[in-house]
Amino acid sequence: MVNPLRRQPAPVGPDPARLVPHPLDAARVREYLTGQGYSVAVDEDGDLTGTWDGDRFWFMLLGEKKEILQVRGRWQRTLPPGRRAAALLAVNDWNRERIWPKVYLRDEEDGTALYAEVSVDLEHGVSDAQLAQLVACGLGTGVQFFSALGGLVPEDPAG
Template sequence: MSGPGWLLRVLGGLPKPAKSVPDDDDPVRSVTRDRIGEYLLERDYRFVVDDDGDLTGTWDGNRFWFLLLGEADEIVQVRGRWNRSLPLEQRGAVSLALNDWNRERIWPKAYVREEEGMLALYSEVSADFEPGASDHQLAQVLACGLGTGVQLFTSMDALMPGDDALPPDVPDN
C-alpha cells in the first residue's frame, strides 16, 4: 500500500479555511481526454491509455478508469474496481455492505457485478459537463472520484479481509 502522498496530491495540499471566489481566469472549456491526462500528470500520477482509448491507473492497488461517455463525450466518469474478487456465496454480505455505503454517503455510487463466476465491486462518480467545465470543476470531479473510490475500497478491505492482491500491471499511485 502506498503512503498518503497521493491523497495530498488529490486534495491539493492542506484544506483552505475559506471557499475561493470563482476565478474569471479559469474558463469553461470542453472536457477531453487530454485535459484529464493533464490533471493526472500535474499530480505526478502514473497511468496508461488502454485499448479503448481510456485513461487508467491504479491507486492503492485498485484499478481506476477515467471515461468520457455520452453522445458528445460530455459525461466524465471516474470508475474504480476493487483489487479483489469475492466468491458468489458472499453476494448477500457484499450487497448489505454496499447498500449501507450508498445509504450513508453521496459518493461514490457503489455496486457489485458478477464476472467470470466471481463478484467484482465497483465505484463510480459521474458528472455531466455538456456546457464544458473549468479546470477547477474538472479537478474537483476527478479528485472526488479517486478519493471516495479509494475510501470505499479501504472500507471493504476492513470489512472483508483477505489475501494480498496480485501486483498491478501499472505502477501504483
C-alpha cells in the same frame, strides 16, 4: 491597533483563467492527472487508466458528445460466491449513507467484483478548477470505499 484606512492587499485567489469553462476532453483529464504526479495510460478501449492503492481506476468520457466524465474504480479483490452477501450489505450501507461514489456489485467469470463510480454531465463545459475537484472526488471517494471494504468484507479464510 489596526488602522481601518490602511490599504490591505487583495486576497490571493485562484487564477481567473482556471475558472473559465472549456469543453471536456481526454487531454485535459490526462493533463490534470499527470500534473498531480499520477501515472496513467490509455487502455485498449481508449480510456485513461491507472492504479491507486492497488485498485484500478478508469477516466471515461461517455455520452453522444463525450460530455459525461465518469471516474470508475474496480476493487482489487474478486470475491467468491460465499462472500457476495457480505459485499451486498456493505454496498447497500454505503449507498444509503453517502452520496459518492455510487457503488455496486457485478458478477464476472471469476467471482463478484465491486465497483465505484462518480459521473458528471459536463455538456456546458468545465473549468480547470471544477475538473480538478471532480477527478479528486471520484478518486478520493473510490479509494475511501475500497479501503473500507477490507474491514467490511474480510478475506474468506477458506480461500
